[in-house]
Amino acid sequence: xxxxxxxxxxxxxxxxxxxxxxxxxxAAAKAMKKAGIxxxxxxxxxxxxxxxxxxxxxxxxxxxxSSLKRKYKLGIVTDAPREKAWQRLVLxxxxxxxxxxVTYNDTLEHKPSLKPFELALFLMKVKPEEVLFVGDxxxxxxxxxxxxxxxxxxxxxxxxxxxxxxxxxDFTIKRFEELRGTVNTLDD
Ligand SMILES: [Mg+2]
Numbered sequence: 001x002x003x004x005x006x007x008x009x010x011x012x013x014x015x016x017x018x019x020x021x022x023x024x025x026x027a028a029a030k031a032m033k034k035a036g037i038x039x040x041x042x043x044x045x046x047x048x049x050x051x052x053x054x055x056x057x058x059x060x061x062x063x064x065x066s067s068l069k070r071k072y073k074l075g076i077v078t079d080a081p082r083e084k085a086w087q088r089l090v091l092x093x094x095x096x097x098x099x100x101x102v103t104y105n106d107t108l109e110h111k112p113s114l115k116p117f118e119l120a121l122f123l124m125k126v127k128p129e130e131v132l133f134v135g136d137x138x139x140x141x142x143x144x145x146x147x148x149x150x151x152x153x154x155x156x157x158x159x160x161x162x163x164x165x166x167x168x169x170d171f172t173i174k175r176f177e178e179l180r181g182t183v184n185t186l187d188d
Contacts, residue, residue, distance in 0.1 A: 006134065011080065055092050064176060075099060080103055089101065099124075110140070134179065156174050
């Protein structure tokens with residue numbers, strides 16, 4: 001089978017939210033306190049945490065995506081609103097890698113609706129069987145992508161409560177870089 005495109009969920013699949021957000025809010029609060037701001041470190045921390053999206057890509061994401069981009073179309077299907085999705089892509093340095101970026105605003109439906117996936121296929125001009133979808137949520141991501149006819153890969157590292165019974169994906173990766181192997185297996 002010839003693989004032509006790879007679609008990704010964004011939050012937790014490509015982006016590392018929680019760990020980094022916590023760390024950077026903590027570091028910023030410490031620095032602000034040191035600089036003489038009169039709020040307590042805890043207050044500062046909480047304010048920063050609430051107000052900012054501090055985001056970085058997961059390890060190896062940029063390297064792996066840049067090399068996959070030489071051969072495949074790469075796109076995003078996310079439930080995030082358009083503005084948030086682009087903000088996160090730009091902050092994490094991933095914004096130039098994808099077309100299309102399908103956000104909530106494009107179909108006004110969240111996954112597991114099939115519409116966001118169908119729109120991505122339409123914009124990429126590919127058939128479902130030519131596409132691999134990678135996401136961290138077994139229900140919202142994998143089940144719906146399967147219904148559309150895509151190959152599916154579960155990003156197990158992003159699952160909060162991973163359970164084998166819920167995982168109906170064709171492939172499962174424990175680290176992002178394992179995606180290279182999955183793609184090679186599919187595309188022969
Ligand atoms: Mg996700």
